[in-house]
Amino acid sequence: MTNDRVFNFSAGPSVMPESVLERAAREMMNYNGSGMSVMEMSHRSKIYQGIFDETKVKLKAALSVPDTHEILFLQGGATLQFAQIPMNLICGKAADYAVTGNFAGKAAREAEKYGTVNVIYDSTSTGHDRIPAQSELKFSENPEYFYYCANNTVYGTEWQYTPHAPCPVVCDMSSDILSRSVDVSKYGMIYAGAQKNMAPAGLTVVIINKSLAGRELAYTPEIMSYKTMIEKDSMLNTPPCWCIYMLGLMLDWLEANGGVEGMAELRKERSAIVYDVLDNSSLFIPHAQRASRSEMNVTFRTLSAELDAEFVKGAASRGLVNLKGHKLTGGLRASLYNAMPIEGAIKLAEYMKEFEVSHV
């Protein structure tokens, strides 16, 4: 990390690798001899089509996406998917949702506009501090799909397994995609807002089993039909070209750093550094139950909101920024996405220990 840059623990949009940003700056005025910026390129031009196609190929390779599944580059974030998923998949019938956090809850409420929503697991009563075991998932009679959110940024919990279901599994992987290997074939659909581990905000990646497409409700906007977007290779209209280009740069960086396996090692190492401080602290209180802990977002607090605020302020003065918890929970949160250097976790741990010494 160069001297004038901070360690950015934001939950998203979030830190990107310096080398990726440097490359984007370098290619800004003239991409690869084209005489123009990627931001100026017609999405129908040969040169941009090349960027688009290569990015798809790289993502397919990084996540080992099988040929049964199609990768789509969409817009609107997870929030549009909350509606788009039931519009396309619920067929006016029912779907099962596991509500393990804020965004899964929003998804379930939005889906009620389009069919029957069965919330088959809800951790609200314990402050979303845990992930259910497979045995706790009691599916309904004939769900069209089962929906869950792999990693809960607000509460700092993460599914450690891919749930089995008697129907296609749909997963919001916004905040831990590309951080570990997943067996994509086990999913009907995976989607992710790009602004944590993939690219700047404004791109939504959907990976869908093609056999699920084509059952959308009659009033589904054309651009929200997965079938149409599969047929048009995400180019029914102008895609978010710059974000897709940035995803390509991120995937080059990912590959150079060991791919998703490399990222899985790094996330374990980074989060262990911070959890280790929490587990040996008499000041800091971790939020998530141990077995449900996220390796992407570490949530904790001190005994008072005043002390939390002092911690955030002191951290910022050392270049450790965005450690304030989500407004729903208060407290503190350290988001440790793919691009967070180990050094950032070490500096944070050091500061936590110093803060504890001077405040107990």
Place this chain on the structure above:
Amino acid sequence: MTNDRVFNFSAGPSVMPESVLERAAREMMNYNGSGMSVMEMSHRSKIYQGIFDETKVKLKAALSVPDTHEILFLQGGATLQFAQIPMNLICGKAADYAVTGNFAGKAAREAEKYGTVNVIYDSTSTGHDRIPAQSELKFSENPEYFYYCANNTVYGTEWQYTPHAPCPVVCDMSSDILSRSVDVSKYGMIYAGAQKNMAPAGLTVVIINKSLAGRELAYTPEIMSYKTMIEKDSMLNTPPCWCIYMLGLMLDWLEANGGVEGMAELRKERSAIVYDVLDNSSLFIPHAQRASRSEMNVTFRTLSAELDAEFVKGAASRGLVNLKGHKLTGGLRASLYNAMPIEGAIKLAEYMKEFEVSHV
């Protein structure tokens, strides 16, 4: 234009000012002492909120948006608006559409999912070569709104007036917004995909009279409700942060170059240089009727597709790129958006004249 850059006549995404790109590159690693790129900023951070707010203020000033209207920064492009507009405004009843080109036609077809669409003007039979006079617009009994597209990129025609209607006027201004002054108070809603005169692809600007919001159909996705987005100041979820930042840079450039009045002079000057060649040519045939000509997109052709292709190829070898016409029309098209230097129009005119001399 520096030596290694081309003149980019793409219909969109399209040319941006060099100084804007240079500034974006310069601010890439560390925006304004924040220690991070704008792409890494939490949309809820004070620094990003500042960028967002300032951009809105600048756009409000540039277009003299009255306080009756709200500016929204959305995603999904015009194509999502084709559905979002009727979902919010048609109330299951009827709306009037003027189909003067490809995208207005798409908008009308999409709206049929949500109510009754009266196509009250259609220039299909003459290859969309003209814009109707006010007197040709025969409105239906009780339309909820009247929809038109101000500038038709594919056919090179442009409305030279704001139509009067017995209902709110909704206008797709994607390809000529910020190129001339408009009286926003005359519109119920103006919207524009950003990728021509405003910012990179991935941002849709909506300017809506607040009194029109809140009548959306029951199944409208939350993120597609104008009312919700007005209440949330476009931040129900993560907005396309980078594109909004780039819009801010573009608006600084716009102001430094005379604002929309300055742009209006430039567009007249640029397009006159090219139309003048067309009007004195025995080789090139302009597509649009004279009174309906667009100052943003000049559409023309030679007598054969082979010669058109030769023209495009020869132009590219001189650094004049993306002059091929839309696939629906064939032929040739020069898009002359705000950021196209006068020099680009001059070089194009010179080449056209040379090409004519060597081919008649």
